[in-house]
Amino acid sequence: MVQKIMFRMNEQKIIMKDRNFDDLAEKFERKVYGSLKGDIRQAVIWRDLCRTMPSIMNGCLRVLDVGGGLGQMSVRLAKLGHQVTYNDISSNMLSKAKALSMKEGVDSRISFYQCPYQSLVKKDLGDFDLVLCHAIVEWLGKPDELINHLMQFKSAEGFISLTFYNHNALVYRNLIRGNFNLLATEFKADPGSLTPHSPFMPEQIEQWSAQHGLFVLLSSGIRVFHDYITTARGGHNDRDAVITTELKYSEQAPFKWLGRYIHFMLQVRNDS
Numbered sequence: 001m002v003q004k005i006m007f008r009m010n011e012q013k014i015i016m017k018d019r020n021f022d023d024l025a026e027k028f029e030r031k032v033y034g035s036l037k038g039d040i041r042q043a044v045i046w047r048d049l050c051r052t053m054p055s056i057m058n059g060c061l062r063v064l065d066v067g068g069g070l071g072q073m074s075v076r077l078a079k080l081g082h083q084v085t086y087n088d089i090s091s092n093m094l095s096k097a098k099a100l101s102m103k104e105g106v107d108s109r110i111s112f113y114q115c116p117y118q119s120l121v122k123k124d125l126g127d128f129d130l131v132l133c134h135a136i137v138e139w140l141g142k143p144d145e146l147i148n149h150l151m152q153f154k155s156a157e158g159f160i161s162l163t164f165y166n167h168n169a170l171v172y173r174n175l176i177r178g179n180f181n182l183l184a185t186e187f188k189a190d191p192g193s194l195t196p197h198s199p200f201m202p203e204q205i206e207q208w209s210a211q212h213g214l215f216v217l218l219s220s221g222i223r224v225f226h227d228y229i230t231t232a233r234g235g236h237n238d239r240d241a242v243i244t245t246e247l248k249y250s251e252q253a254p255f256k257w258l259g260r261y262i263h264f265m266l267q268v269r270n271d272s
Helices: 009-015 025-033 036-052 072-079 091-103 143-151 167-176 202-210 239-249
Strands: 002-004 062-066 083-088 110-114 128-134 154-165 214-222 261-268
Touching: 036 072, 036 154, 036 214, 036 239, 036 261, 062 072, 072 083, 072 091, 072 110, 083 091, 091 110, 128 143, 143 154, 143 202, 154 167, 154 202, 154 214, 202 214, 202 261
Parallel strands: 002 110, 062 083, 062 128, 083 110, 128 154
Antiparallel strands: 154 261, 214 261
16 A cells, blocks of 8 residues: 655645656666666665675564665565565655565565655654665755654664765766866756765765764675776676676775765664
C-alpha cells in the first residue's frame, strides 16, 4: 500500500526547495542505474553495509530507505527478509520502486510512503536498525537539517548509511577537462542535469554528523576512476574488471576522496 503523507502549509516553504525527481525519473533510470555507473554504486554500498552489519544477511532488520529512488536497495534488502520502509518525494520514482518490488515478489515486505522526508514521523514509523539516505542531501533546500531528522529514526545501536555528491570530484573532473572557467565562478548545474547544485566536501558532512554525536565508522568513494575516463582502454572495456578495481580503490586514500560520491557509515560514538 502506498501512503501519501500530506504536510502542513508552514512546512511547505521549507520543502518546496527540495528537488523532486518526477521530471528526471526516466533519465535517472537510464543514465545511472541502467549503466555501469549504477552497478558500481550498488557494489560499493553493499560491500560497506555487509562489512559494517554482518547481520544484514540474516533477514532480521528494520530498514528505512529515505529518498529510495528506483528501489533497488529496498528490494534487495526485502528479498533477504528484512522489513523495509521506503520513502520518496517523487511519485514517479515510487511507482518504479513499487513495480520492481512486485516483480521480485517482495511488495508485502515494503511499506511505501510518498512524501518529503520531513513529513516522516517517528511515532508512526518507530525505530530502525538501518537508515539509508543515498544521494539526497545535495538536492535539499536546507541540507544541514537532514541528519537531525534521520537521527530520530535510528535505534540506539543502529547505523545511518549516507552518500553525497563529492565537491572534490566535481573540481577534479573540471580540471581534467580543462574547464577552468567553471572553477573561477560559482557553480550552477543545468536544471535538467543529474549534477546537483550543492556538492559537499566530506569534511562538511562529517562536521554535521559529529554535531549529532555520530562518527564515521567507514568511508568509501563511489566511482573513483570510472567517471574520469574519456577514452576506454584495456581493462576499461571489461565490466567485471572495472567493478572489481573500483571496489579495491574505493577504500584507499587518496583515491576514495576523488569518488563522484562518498559513502559514510555513521554510528553514535560510544566512549564507555
